[in-house]
Amino acid sequence: MWRGVWAEWGRFLPRTEKTPELTLYEGGTPLLPAPRLAEWVGGGVRLYLKFEGQNPTGSFKDRGMVVAVAKALEAGARHLVCASTGNTSASAAAYAAAAGIRASVLIPAGKIARGKLAQAARYGARILAVRGNFDQALAVARQLAESRPELALVNSVNPMRLEGQKTAAFEVVEQLGEAPDVLALPVGNAGNITAYWMGFLEYRRAGLSRKLPRLFGFQAEGAAPLVLGHPVERPETVATAIRIGRPASGEKALAAARDSGGAILAVSDAEILEAYAAVARLSGLFAEPASAAPVAGLRRLAAEGRLEAGQRVVAVLTGNGLKDPETALGGDLVERSVESVEAEPRAVAERLLAGSGVA
Amino acid sequence: MWRGVWAEWGRFLPRTEKTPELTLYEGGTPLLPAPRLAEWVGGGVRLYLKFEGQNPTGSFKDRGMVVAVAKALEAGARHLVCASTGNTSASAAAYAAAAGIRASVLIPAGKIARGKLAQAARYGARILAVRGNFDQALAVARQLAESRPELALVNSVNPMRLEGQKTAAFEVVEQLGEAPDVLALPVGNAGNITAYWMGFLEYRRAGLSRKLPRLFGFQAEGAAPLVLGHPVERPETVATAIRIGRPASGEKALAAARDSGGAILAVSDAEILEAYAAVARLSGLFAEPASAAPVAGLRRLAAEGRLEAGQRVVAVLTGNGLKDPETALGGDLVERSVESVEAEPRAVAERLLAGSGVA
Numbered sequence: 001m002w003r004g005v006w007a008e009w010g011r012f013l014p015r016t017e018k019t020p021e022l023t024l025y026e027g028g029t030p031l032l033p034a035p036r037l038a039e040w041v042g043g044g045v046r047l048y049l050k051f052e053g054q055n056p057t058g059s060f061k062d063r064g065m066v067v068a069v070a071k072a073l074e075a076g077a078r079h080l081v082c083a084s085t086g087n088t089s090a091s092a093a094a095y096a097a098a099a100g101i102r103a104s105v106l107i108p109a110g111k112i113a114r115g116k117l118a119q120a121a122r123y124g125a126r127i128l129a130v131r132g133n134f135d136q137a138l139a140v141a142r143q144l145a146e147s148r149p150e151l152a153l154v155n156s157v158n159p160m161r162l163e164g165q166k167t168a169a170f171e172v173v174e175q176l177g178e179a180p181d182v183l184a185l186p187v188g189n190a191g192n193i194t195a196y197w198m199g200f201l202e203y204r205r206a207g208l209s210r211k212l213p214r215l216f217g218f219q220a221e222g223a224a225p226l227v228l229g230h231p232v233e234r235p236e237t238v239a240t241a242i243r244i245g246r247p248a249s250g251e252k253a254l255a256a257a258r259d260s261g262g263a264i265l266a267v268s269d270a271e272i273l274e275a276y277a278a279v280a281r282l283s284g285l286f287a288e289p290a291s292a293a294p295v296a297g298l299r300r301l302a303a304e305g306r307l308e309a310g311q312r313v314v315a316v317l318t319g320n321g322l323k324d325p326e327t328a329l330g331g332d333l334v335e336r337s338v339e340s341v342e343a344e345p346r347a348v349a350e351r352l353l354a355g356s357g358v359a
Numbered sequence: 360m361w362r363g364v365w366a367e368w369g370r371f372l373p374r375t376e377k378t379p380e381l382t383l384y385e386g387g388t389p390l391l392p393a394p395r396l397a398e399w400v401g402g403g404v405r406l407y408l409k410f411e412g413q414n415p416t417g418s419f420k421d422r423g424m425v426v427a428v429a430k431a432l433e434a435g436a437r438h439l440v441c442a443s444t445g446n447t448s449a450s451a452a453a454y455a456a457a458a459g460i461r462a463s464v465l466i467p468a469g470k471i472a473r474g475k476l477a478q479a480a481r482y483g484a485r486i487l488a489v490r491g492n493f494d495q496a497l498a499v500a501r502q503l504a505e506s507r508p509e510l511a512l513v514n515s516v517n518p519m520r521l522e523g524q525k526t527a528a529f530e531v532v533e534q535l536g537e538a539p540d541v542l543a544l545p546v547g548n549a550g551n552i553t554a555y556w557m558g559f560l561e562y563r564r565a566g567l568s569r570k571l572p573r574l575f576g577f578q579a580e581g582a583a584p585l586v587l588g589h590p591v592e593r594p595e596t597v598a599t600a601i602r603i604g605r606p607a608s609g610e611k612a613l614a615a616a617r618d619s620g621g622a623i624l625a626v627s628d629a630e631i632l633e634a635y636a637a638v639a640r641l642s643g644l645f646a647e648p649a650s651a652a653p654v655a656g657l658r659r660l661a662a663e664g665r666l667e668a669g670q671r672v673v674a675v676l677t678g679n680g681l682k683d684p685e686t687a688l689g690g691d692l693v694e695r696s697v698e699s700v701e702a703e704p705r706a707v708a709e710r711l712l713a714g715s716g717v718a
Contacts (some may be wrong), residue, residue: 132702
């Protein structure tokens, strides 16, 4: 059974004799063939979903966090700090709980999204609402971590995060037997596309694969600084996990996309929501809205004739759909799905079989 | 990497040449040593958490559902039916989506818990609100499935469910190298404790283990028919996944507990909520309230001197904490966790380090 990122991929990680054992059994996530969703995407591609929502805290962040936290412990840290309102804070808090150290999450004061912070709070993190914007919160966290060895900054500026995240590329190669032709993923802070590229390059350098995939990153139109070429002051999108106007790793992300022969593109919220619904109904995996961006993007690429039939295409579903209950309930989804009927077999049978191809 | 319940455990399952391949990569869930939570439990035990929340739909139900659905497909079914308002409906809907067939969920009319049904609706299930109580909804589903071969009933009365669920016992033995001394789990419909007992017996019979664990099942005091010895008309508990007054597998569950030298006991909602908070803070795994019942129960057993120091004890965390956002937000958890501070390093530092052992 899977033993976690350090135990499985340690030979590719900066492990020393002093690196403590730490795991919540992150990584080792499924790569699901999704033929019905592939039809929806179009272009005749063979589509696979890398379901990172199955990580311990429900997102890909755990891969990088376990590496960052173990290295921080090795360096003597006893208190994790991050500026985050989303998946990063949950992951940092979970590994702090696992390691028995503290975690503090800095957020900009004034717009506290309770739902997004509940997970970090459950793992016991302390939350500091800083009277300033996100960049100021991050700047303060950075300064503090530099001056106090007991504090470790685990934002994505911590290079250990990408080291851990690159392991997902290794897994994709192992699961397919070779690198795919195309890999598509959401782009927010832009670290993950860089990490995948590092991973595919490193695995090939080690002689464990021969191909390199084209990487396509998808931003939401309302939060697309890398597509627009400038920061977005007020990013807006239903895909909250990629609602970022000033990505930390933008240059590297653009380079990864370009060097691989891919691109960073934008999709609309309407396309994201359509793909969000299609993924669950046509694959059986439920992912958060940001994870639908690459599926929406692939559909657009297929419509534009930019994918080839028979190509092996991987879409990375970065987070679990249960992380975003508000969008899950999506207006009146449940109400629209419910039909009332008498407690009588014939009545229920009629309703059940109505409009189906099975009666 | 893990290949799912059929591929990994098929030799213990009713597989024929005609059984279709079906998987969302369920099973293979972590067994996490939890030394800090063990201290909280007391009694000097060595505590391990079997985290079933890491299954594809976030609960242990996926193990049994993948077996039930594959066998239903083999028998020609093209439409799954279940009476359920919770984790079973989500799991049935997900495997229907994976297999490309339909799923209909029957619920008693009048008390539609939107949050609990959203997951099934996302996977594309149809929801029928039957004008009657749960038992009537189940009776109708049963009658229909008996008379129409294209319909398959996947409630826990379907014996294939337990076949799949027993595989968790195999994994615990593999992960520990031997069966544990004690295994504790929540008891609602009471199928899972029966399935674990089947699994431990079968694995020993196959010569793959030598010991058998004592099994302790925990109900919530407001929904404890097996402890009271009679059905509960209006079951009530915060642990909604075990809010069941008339369990389907009660007799077998009592027999499993008795034969193993264990028992089925009840814990209060207050104890459940205390354990719910402790699990996340002290282990880094976030589980739904029902999953906290066995941890609360073990703590009580330890306080009563009924556990021995050094014993290996497994608590099964049956569902993911993200499944129950309302309890996750728990009144004013986030508000209580948030402190405001100026965007100034010294101010943040003072606040961060206050009251800690690290300054």
